[in-house]
Each structure stands twice: as C-alpha cells, then as structure tokens.
Amino acid sequence: MRGRNKPWADAFILEHANYLLENKNYKFDKPTYLEIGIGKGDFIIQSCKYYQDVFHIGIEVNKSIFALALKKIVEVDNLDNIALLNIDATNILDYIPLNSIDKIFLNFSDPWPKKRHAKRRLVSSRYLKIFKQILKSSGQIVLKTDNKNLMEYAKECFDEENFICVDYFDDYQTVEGDFVSEYETRFRSLNQPIYRIIVKFEKEVKHESN
Numbered sequence: 001m002r003g004r005n006k007p008w009a010d011a012f013i014l015e016h017a018n019y020l021l022e023n024k025n026y027k028f029d030k031p032t033y034l035e036i037g038i039g040k041g042d043f044i045i046q047s048c049k050y051y052q053d054v055f056h057i058g059i060e061v062n063k064s065i066f067a068l069a070l071k072k073i074v075e076v077d078n079l080d081n082i083a084l085l086n087i088d089a090t091n092i093l094d095y096i097p098l099n100s101i102d103k104i105f106l107n108f109s110d111p112w113p114k115k116r117h118a119k120r121r122l123v124s125s126r127y128l129k130i131f132k133q134i135l136k137s138s139g140q141i142v143l144k145t146d147n148k149n150l151m152e153y154a155k156e157c158f159d160e161e162n163f164i165c166v167d168y169f170d171d172y173q174t175v176e177g178d179f180v181s182e183y184e185t186r187f188r189s190l191n192q193p194i195y196r197i198i199v200k201f202e203k204e205v206k207h208e209s210n
C-alpha cells in the first residue's frame with residue numbers, strides 16, 4: 001500500500017501520543033491480539049469493538065498510513081482496548097514482551113513477488129523466528145491473502161519453523177468474529193478468491209529439576 005506523504009502526520013501523532021504503546025503502560029495482563037501492517041485500520045477497529053475484553057496492538061511501518069489509521073481510531077468513541085506502534089515488525093522485540101501475544105493477524109501482507117525480496121515477506125522465516133518469541137504457547141498466526149504464491153511460500157515457512165496448521169481455506173468466506181480489511185474489501189469486489197490459514201506454535205514446557 002502506497003501512502004502519499006501526509007504533512008500533518010507528525011503533529012497528529014504527537015497530539016494523540018496517548019494511543020502509542022510506549023505511553024499506555026499496558027501490562028500484558030489480558031488476552032492480546034497483534035495485527036501487523038494495519039493499513040488504514042478497518043480490521044483492527046472492528047476487532048476492538050467485537051472483542052472488548054481483548055487488548056489489541058496494531059503495527060504499521062508507513063508513517064502516513066499509520067496517521068490515517070490513527071485518525072480513524074481517534075474518531076471512534078471509547079476505543080480504549082488498543083495501542084499502536086509506528087515501527088517495522090523486525091523491531092517488535094523492543095516493544096513487546098516474550099510469550100505475551102495470543103494471536104498475530106497478517107491481513108493481505110505485501111507479497112514481495114521477486115525471489116530476491118523474499119526476506120521482506122512477513123511470513124518469511126526471518127520474521128517467523130521473531131513472532132514465535134512473542135507468541136504464548138499455542139499462540140496463533142492468522143494469515144489472509146489473495147495471493148496464492150504468498151500462501152504457498154507461507155506454508156513452507158510455517159513448516160520450516162514448526163508451526164502446526166489448525167485450519168486452511170482456499171476460498172474463504174468471512175465468518176462471525178472475523179473482519180474485512182480495506183484490501184479484502186477491494187479483492188472481494190473483484191471476485192478474487194481469498195486464502196486463509198491459521199497456524200499455532202507449541203512451546204516446550206521446561207520442568208524445574210530438584
């Protein structure tokens with residue numbers, strides 16, 4: 001998603017800095033969902049409204065797009081189960097504790113089709129190794145995409161990193177408790193099939209020796 005430079009972004013983010021995770025003093029003491037690449041925020045806003053007992057964290061690297069999402073979030077009354085990070089997902093460990101996330105959502109992540117850019121895909125092993133650390137045991141990654149090649153690549157990487165498939169759809173129809181992002185709206189209007197996979201990661205329980 002290209003975000004045209006928004007000259008007002010810096011001032012707007014500063015004005016609403018109370019929405020930033022670093023200012024929330026959140027203790028990770030609730031079920032916590034993380035969306036990476038929130039775009040303009042449609043998915044995470046709907047999820048916050050539906051899952052009111054779940055805390056949501058949204059990450060978006062592009063500052064202009066981040067500011068647009070923040071603007072939409074600020075306009076929703078009483079949305080207090082959300083915090084945002086304007087960072088690249090590679091830096092997640094600087095902000096999110098180990099073993100703290102129940103679900104990670106990747107909605108229509110950039111496919112980076114060229115092989116030499118594979119490491120930039122959010123489903124590449126480079127990212128999955130980081131995501132595993134912040135997930136709780138049995139924590140899940142939920143990936144939706146219109147891109148078959150990205151889905152095939154994701155499945156290979158999930159296998160390589162020992163994620164277990166919980167559910168897979170190659171012509172996914174939205175179910176209660178799932179939400180449609182801006183990209184999904186666009187692809188559905190073009191009648192493109194949507195792929196969805198849910199995987200989980202089991203962590204070993206360490207027993208203390210006497």
Ligand SMILES: C[S@@+](CC[C@H](N)C(=O)[O-])C[C@H]1O[C@@H](n2cnc3c(N)ncnc32)[C@H](O)[C@@H]1O
Nearest residue numbers: 001037039060061062088089107108181182183
């Ligand atoms: C194709 S758009 C999809 C946006 C939204 N999820 C949707 O479904 O409509 C991908 C978004 O992910 C963001 N993104 C890409 N790589 C990222 C990264 N490494 N860390 C954080 N955000 C990233 C992009 O800036 C872009 O806004």
